[in-house]
Amino acid sequence: MIDMITPPVKPARPMQNADLRPTLLFVDDEERILRSLRMLFAANFRVLVTTDGHEALEILKREKVHALISDQRMPLMSGVDLLRQARDIAPDTMRLLLTGYSDIEAIIGSINDGEVFRYINKPWNADEIRAIVGEAANIAMSLGQMLAKPLEQSAKEIRGILLVDDSAEIANNLREYIDDSFPGAFHLEWANTLNDAMAFLETRKLSVIISDINVGRDDMTPFIKTLKHFHPHIVTIVLTNFRDTSLLVELINQGQIHRFLPKPMRKSMVLRGIQSGMVLADEIRLRPAAKQRHKVETPKNIPDAGIISRIRGLFRSASKS
Amino acid sequence: MENIAELSIAVEPLTSDITIADVGDLFLQPAYDRFLSLPVVRDGEPLGVISRYHVQRILMGRYGRELQGAKAVKHFMNNSPLLVSVDRPVEEASHHITRNIAFPITEDFIITDGGNYHGVGFVINLLRGLEDKLITKNKSLAQSFSQLQASQSQLVQSEKMASLGQMVAGVAHEINTPLGYVHNNVEMARAAYDQLATLNEKYEQLISMLQSPDLDERAMQTQFSEIQEMREEFSNTFQHDEMRGLFSDTLYGLGQISDIVSNLKNFSRLDQAMVSNIDLNQCVDSTLVIANNLIKHKVEVIRDLGVLPKVRCAPSQINQVLLNLITNAVHAIEDRGRIMISTFSDGQFVHIIIRDSGKGIPAENLSKIFDPFFTTKPIGEGTGLGLSITFKIIRDHQGYIRVKSRVGKGTAFCVSLPIAEQP
Numbered sequence: 001m002i003d004m005i006t007p008p009v010k011p012a013r014p015m016q017n018a019d020l021r022p023t024l025l026f027v028d029d030e031e032r033i034l035r036s037l038r039m040l041f042a043a044n045f046r047v048l049v050t051t052d053g054h055e056a057l058e059i060l061k062r063e064k065v066h067a068l069i070s071d072q073r074m075p076l077m078s079g080v081d082l083l084r085q086a087r088d089i090a091p092d093t094m095r096l097l098l099t100g101y102s103d104i105e106a107i108i109g110s111i112n113d114g115e116v117f118r119y120i121n122k123p124w125n126a127d128e129i130r131a132i133v134g135e136a137a138n139i140a141m142s143l144g145q146m147l148a149k150p151l152e153q154s155a156k157e158i159r160g161i162l163l164v165d166d167s168a169e170i171a172n173n174l175r176e177y178i179d180d181s182f183p184g185a186f187h188l189e190w191a192n193t194l195n196d197a198m199a200f201l202e203t204r205k206l207s208v209i210i211s212d213i214n215v216g217r218d219d220m221t222p223f224i225k226t227l228k229h230f231h232p233h234i235v236t237i238v239l240t241n242f243r244d245t246s247l248l249v250e251l252i253n254q255g256q257i258h259r260f261l262p263k264p265m266r267k268s269m270v271l272r273g274i275q276s277g278m279v280l281a282d283e284i285r286l287r288p289a290a291k292q293r294h295k296v297e298t299p300k301n302i303p304d305a306g307i308i309s310r311i312r313g314l315f316r317s318a319s320k321s
Numbered sequence: 322m323e324n325i326a327e328l329s330i331a332v333e334p335l336t337s338d339i340t341i342a343d344v345g346d347l348f349l350q351p352a353y354d355r356f357l358s359l360p361v362v363r364d365g366e367p368l369g370v371i372s373r374y375h376v377q378r379i380l381m382g383r384y385g386r387e388l389q390g391a392k393a394v395k396h397f398m399n400n401s402p403l404l405v406s407v408d409r410p411v412e413e414a415s416h417h418i419t420r421n422i423a424f425p426i427t428e429d430f431i432i433t434d435g436g437n438y439h440g441v442g443f444v445i446n447l448l449r450g451l452e453d454k455l456i457t458k459n460k461s462l463a464q465s466f467s468q469l470q471a472s473q474s475q476l477v478q479s480e481k482m483a484s485l486g487q488m489v490a491g492v493a494h495e496i497n498t499p500l501g502y503v504h505n506n507v508e509m510a511r512a513a514y515d516q517l518a519t520l521n522e523k524y525e526q527l528i529s530m531l532q533s534p535d536l537d538e539r540a541m542q543t544q545f546s547e548i549q550e551m552r553e554e555f556s557n558t559f560q561h562d563e564m565r566g567l568f569s570d571t572l573y574g575l576g577q578i579s580d581i582v583s584n585l586k587n588f589s590r591l592d593q594a595m596v597s598n599i600d601l602n603q604c605v606d607s608t609l610v611i612a613n614n615l616i617k618h619k620v621e622v623i624r625d626l627g628v629l630p631k632v633r634c635a636p637s638q639i640n641q642v643l644l645n646l647i648t649n650a651v652h653a654i655e656d657r658g659r660i661m662i663s664t665f666s667d668g669q670f671v672h673i674i675i676r677d678s679g680k681g682i683p684a685e686n687l688s689k690i691f692d693p694f695f696t697t698k699p700i701g702e703g704t705g706l707g708l709s710i711t712f713k714i715i716r717d718h719q720g721y722i723r724v725k726s727r728v729g730k731g732t733a734f735c736v737s738l739p740i741a742e743q744p
Contacts, residue, residue: 032570036502039509039567043558073494075618100497101490101614122501126508 021046022066022137027056027082028098029074033122037069040126045137053077060090066140067133069120072099072106080106083114091147094136094293096120098129102245111252111260117293119252139292146287159278160204162189164197164211164220165239170265174210177267178274186274194218194307201227202314207281208235208274212263213242221247225254225299226311232256232291233284235277239265256294325414326407328450329432329440334362335371335394342390345380348373356441358428361398365437369398374427403430407439411450418447476693480706484644491614495581499574506571513559520555523548584610588640598631598741601639601671605662608643615651616660625663632671633741638714645707646675646734653679653732670720670737681728690724 023046026037034049041047050056053076059065068086072079083095097110100122110116118132163174171190178186189204191197193216211220224236238251241263251257258280259273284291302308335344347353358372371394379397380386403421405414418430422444432439527548530541587607609622616622650660658678665672682690689695691712696705715722720738
């Protein structure tokens with residue numbers, strides 16, 4: 001009887017194939033957060049944790065990490081600092097910020113310096129964070145070591161920039177800055193309504209769009225989000241004096257904006273933004289898979305369905321040409 | 322009443338040749354009852370005034386009427402009467418008249434229009450006009466005063482809201498951290514429970530299989546391996562010590578959240594107004610919890626709290642004072658530093674000293690720090706009201722606040738509050 005109920009022996013789960021699972025690195029100054037996250041992800045990921053940003057950087061130097069998820073406010077090194085340095089050390093690692101403090105400077109830093117894939121608020125929802133982190137890790141897994149390899153420079157072509165702003169002064173200044181610093185390299189168009197912006201998108205090849213949040217009476221947020229959703233190869237830079245934490249988080253998660261620049265416009269900042277935006281646009285053009293790294297959450301709060309279909313249509317005609 | 326015109330009484334003036342006896346008769350007529358004097362005018366030009374008093378003196382003198390009665394008024398009148406232009410404002414006119422009128426008052430004044438006679442003015446009316454003006458002015462003063470008071474209390478309120486806003490943002494973060502793992506842990510515990518419940522069901526099925534008279538061996542075998550598989554999956558996902566840790570972390574996190582919440586409640590004390598018998602050390606502690614988000618990672622706090630007698634005070638106000646002083650101390654520290662908080666009593670007062678290792682206050686600013694609107698912060702960052710409100714609160718408590726500072730070394734504030742008298 002006893003023998004009979006002895007179950008068939010199955011091999012224990014082979015832990016040595018842990019190497020095949022994506023690696024996550026969590027950084028938070030609260031150990032309980034780390035313990036909790038480790039348990040949440042341990043089943044499907046190799047999970048590394050540390051309370052110290054410096055140690056996190058050492059880990060990134062030492063081994064392949066697919067996604068780095070960091071808190072913002074930590075005593076030894078801030079999250080944005082960590083993510084910025086992680087960009088240089090391990091460019092292929094996807095970067096995410098997980099924070100309970102909506103500090104506008106930190107959010108802007110996570111865009112401009114951290115170039116984060118997602119900004120997640122504490123307290124988080126277990127299913128959501130699993131989906132977000134899983135997606136990030138899968139993207140890094142599928143791309144492998146791509147960004148670490150230098151880009152083969154292709155023949156230079158004149159690349160298009162579209163400014164969407166209702167101020168002629170901004171347009172004139174930007175044109176002057178560009179002519180001054182990059183003569184002949186870029187073709188700048190200026191739209192002062194959503195409609196004009198759409199018209200340019202339909203007729204011009206654009207690499208970078210620089211847009212305010214509000215242009216005339218148009219709210220550009222749905223445009224920015226939808227465009228990134230269907231057109232991830234166009235790099236977006238937001239130039240505005242509008243400051244709102246929840247909007248910025250939306251623009252990260254649903255808009256993957258490349259830079260957030262404050263108005264009044266500063267020459268050096270906007271030129272650096274254009275430069276790095278062009279590098280990113282080239283990257284995506286030459287290695288189309290890289291656009292996965294800027295995949296957006298399905299845009300929410302899009303009031304005007306017309307924009308979606310128009311931008312989607314634009315995508316079709318663009319892919320034909 | 323804006324100018325003197327309204328006071329002007331248009332009385333028919335005397336000619337310069339009318340006799341004193343006739344003037345005397347005029348004064349006796351009821352229509353002239355109110356007049357102290359009558360104007361003398363020729364071709365519109367005011368020449369003088371003749372007072373009732375003067376006429377009486379002349380006529381009532383011995384043989385006055387007989388000797389002087391037939392003489393013309395021009396020989397007796399006051400040749401330099403008080404003249405006031407009709408367009409002069411009341412204040413200006415009264416200023417001119419009080420400076421120049423003879424005492425005792427025996428004459429009215431003449432109101433002119435472009436140099437010509439316009440009418441007569443009574444000093445008493447001028448006084449009434451002035452009084453009316455004063456009343457209106459007082460009213461508008463009282464109104465401005467209450468408006469000022471309202472906007473001051475609004476400012477105090479907005480200062481309170483600004484520091485409250487900062488505080489709330491900080492506290493929200495403090496709560497979000499434990500909330501983050503507590504929430505996650507509970508979700509994982511639920512997942513674990515779901516697995517355990519299913520496992521338990523499988524066990525029950527197994528037991529009923531074992532108990533049934535016609536035992537289906539193959540079904541039982543399957544059941545058994547299913548259970549085995551589930552058990553493995555469960556123990557792979559949820560290890561015992563990890564699970565135990567998860568529960569103690571959760572309880573710890575909940576404890577932290579309730580600490581923060583009860584300190585918040587202590588801090589605001591909205592349920593209590595002026596309460597006697599407060600241990601100020603408790604105020605210090607709950608303020609430190611509230612300010613923790615500002616302090617941690619930047620400032621080391623050293624507490625040196627003595628045993629204190631109770632102080633009669635409004636704890637929410639004292640907490641506001643302490644939060645203000647601690648916030649200032651943190652802001653004064655540029656990179657990292659120390660704040661030392663000590664409390665002690667000298668039998669009459671309880672003293673709280675908050676000493677920081679910050680940049681210090683230059684001597685020229687030290688005398689101004691309690692002035693409303695004095696701030697060294699950039700526009701939009703400080704209202705300049707924090708310390709002036711602190712000062713007011715301490716003064717309302719019959720206490721006092723002192724400051725000592727050295728640039729580059731730090732600043733110390735000492736708050737002293739009188740001890741509650743024992744009944």
